[in-house]
Amino acid sequence: MSSSGAAAEAGNANFVHCEVLYFIQNKCSVLPFDSIVSISSDFYTTSEVENARAVAAEILSPSKRVTKHSGQEDVRRKKTIQDLVKLCLDPMIQLPTFFSVDMSRVPAVGVEHVDVSMLLQEVCALRAEVRSMAQIRHKITEIGDALGTSHSGADDGFPAANVTSGAVVNLCSTEGSTSYAATAQLLQESGMKEKPKVKKPERRPVVGRAANLKLKTVTTTRKIDIFVSRLHPATQISDVQDCVADILGANYSDKTECSKLQSKYEALYSSFCVTVYVNVDEFHNVLDVLNAPESWPQGTLVRRYFKPKNGGT
Secondary structure (H helix, E strand, O other): OOHHHHHHHHHHHOEEEOHHHHHHHHHOOOOOHHHHHHHHHHHOOHHHHHHHHHHHHHHHOOOOOOOOOOOOHHHHHHHHHHHHHHHHHOOOOOOOEEEOOOHHHOOOOOHHHOOHHHHHHHHHHHHHHHHHHHHHHHHHHHHHHHHHHHHHHHHOOOOHHHHHHHHHHHHHHOOOOOOHHHHHHHHHHOOOOOOOOOOOOOOOOOOOOOOOOOOOOOOOEEEEEEEEEEEOOOOOHHHHHHHHHHHHOHHHHHHEEEEEEOOOOOOOOEEEEEEEEEEHHHHHHHHHHHOOHHHOOOOOEEEEOOOOOOOOO
């Protein structure tokens, strides 16, 4: 499909045929930047990459220009793919959905590009589940043995309680023939159950709210650190402070501090650390408001921020 035909299709149905952009658009969120560039530059030809650049240039024209690089083919191909990956990662650019009609022109991702740490985490989670299932199976077996012992005592014409008490008397009458651990195991096998521990209710401290002019209190404050990312690279600290003031109100304007963090790709997005000083009784309310999706612009990434102990950012 030509670049003009691709742009026309994007305008009508928001779907565009391009194998190169299909692979980049679907892998940019699951593979590292360098891996996508390396795989694409080794797999696709220069003509395929140039055709993908032309498709993207016509779709984004005239609002954004896609540079046409010069030089050797491998260098030109790699730089063009880097530009296409950056376009797909840019949250400010609305691209159509690309599709492929020839899956032979879509590279397969090898084992060397798989996130091994993610696989190890999944294996550890599966091991933990298997251990928990084994413990549950062991407990079920113990319960079944205890119930079987109780039923056998009832079938002999004696209540289960009498069988258990008789076993306790017989075990206690032995003069040091068995150890304490062996005696406890025999008691469990005879059907005796351990007395459940009664958990005492937790008493939490009380924070007063009544207005009392006779006593004076001190104001206890805490700070909330919020990580805000995926903002436009041109975003300033004052813009973020104004946004927080709109969210929390003008009363928190002088209680808010903001600092810009160093992003991995500064040309694509910017990140900030927002610190808000609040009273203790308002801590949870303010935290809920700052973590609400409705408080921030669409596409913004927001989460709690914990500063490193060494004092770095």
